[in-house]
Amino acid sequence: MRPQLKGLSWERAGDRLRLVYDPRDQFLLADPDGSVEKLLTLLDEGGRTVEELADVLAADVADVRAAVEALDAHGLVEDGDRLGGLDPDEAERHFSNLAFFESFATLDRSREDLRRRLRASHVLVLGTGGLNSTVIPHLAGLGVGRLTLLDRDQVDPRNFARQYLYRWDDLGARKVTRAAEWVRAFDPAIEVDTIDTSIDGPDGLAELVGRTRPDVVAAGIDQPGDVDLWVNQACVRHGVPFVRGGFLVTTGAVWSVDPGISACRACIPADPVDVTAYTDPDEKTLNAISAMRLHLSRPQHNRGIGPVVGLLGSYAAFEVLRYLTRFEPPAHAGRPLVLDFANGCLANHPDEWQRNPACAVCGGR
Structure with a gap:
């Protein structure tokens, strides 16, 4: 030395x-x-x-x-x-x-x-639109050695409010193909694999994580409705950290799961409007459940604009970087970072998930 x-x-x-x-x-x-x-x-x-x-x-x-x-x-x-x-x-x-x-x-x-x-790192990226259209360029800029990209969609005009991997000439093209081409053109040293398919169940996702054996999963898909629980189950089973970001109207969040260390997504209520999932809820919790129930009773629209997904994607990419290098501990493991886009993009950690020893997914790990 x-x-x-x-x-x-x-x-x-x-x-x-x-x-x-x-x-x-x-x-x-x-x-x-x-x-x-x-x-x-x-x-x-x-x-x-x-x-x-x-x-x-x-x-x-x-x-x-x-x-x-x-x-x-x-x-x-x-x-x-x-x-x-x-x-x-x-x-x-x-x-x-x-x-x-x-x-x-x-x-x-x-x-x-x-x-x-x-x-030497490998990241499995679930979804190449929205949030991950910001995450992917950051991972490429960092020089992550291998990326496996999964998406099922094609490029359409609505994407251009926030997804800057694509160009107008790409309309109608497969997203995952164009995203991979972008990475290869940006840095030919990065190995890129593509999977053009949808996620249709927990078993298939568990098989995918087990087969590709990534170091981290960057999750940016929100359909079907239970997909976060499927990703959580697959990653905890295989001991792979995963990072997730998303937003609802004017509130965004970035969180991650460090298997065997942090609480996992299954440790908290899966259904935000299921009052039976809470033990002796107080008035504040009951009001929040009611508000969410009313909100979800109407059709949901994607309100993502470039600055919103840019901020969330940057926070998510930074969390992926923490897992890949451990230059510092994960910042959002079982501890969601919440951004308030209606209040100057104020960022804080209002809540911390508690590990559930009886959790069917991570209990006993």
Whole structure:
């Protein structure tokens, strides 16, 4: 291991050093004899082991190791031995991705390690319209190595309010075919498989997840009505995380399921208007059930516009990224992020799903 300083700046403030990597944070370190600044200078140069650093500094190896570990705990160093292994063309293509991952790199996990994880990853994308028409370009931009795209529809004029994968000349074409062509044209290094079919039951979906063996499922389909429960069941059975986003009139949500860790979709009432699914519901819950029942009594219309699906799709793609790299824990696992499009796009986590030990899908896992 050869610890290397990240893009850190520092200045002397009396007998202390002010360190800044991210402007949101700063560190003030006591350095009356200048030894800390000498260590930072050597780490900035890189290429030395802890033992070699101690030799140059004429310091105890244990003290230098403790100092490096303290810097690592604050996300200020990574292992230089884990850098420089990417092909120059790949490093150039992913210049910005690598710069982003630098912020989350450690001595145990470099920015290039995170890039390699994405290259080796496979995402099953259920639906290439609506939400996922934003998710797919983000996954392609990140350089996810393999995408399996599923859709059953053709391109029609209504799609153009929000689905920018397609062009007017694509009217009448199969969506999944055009989406795959877009990805291949964007980055030929990405492997793309297509499945032009509908989801018609839980068994078929479970077979699909088991056969394709993705690392994550990005779910963006809402028909038939029970499809979320089918995806949930298939993914929990096979231990595959899945990410879902959607919206209702002026409220959007993004949530995910981390099998065996978070609550799953089956842990909460499946039918939003079934009052018997709630134990001793209070007045607020009863009123919410009544409002949903009235709303669902009328035909539903797709109100998705570009900014709406763009926001939701970006949040969903970020959650997929968390699962693929684990650069940070999933943010919305059993904890839906709710966006209020009638209130300045305010985003919060108002509720958290509780794991049900007796859940027929995830109980006991």
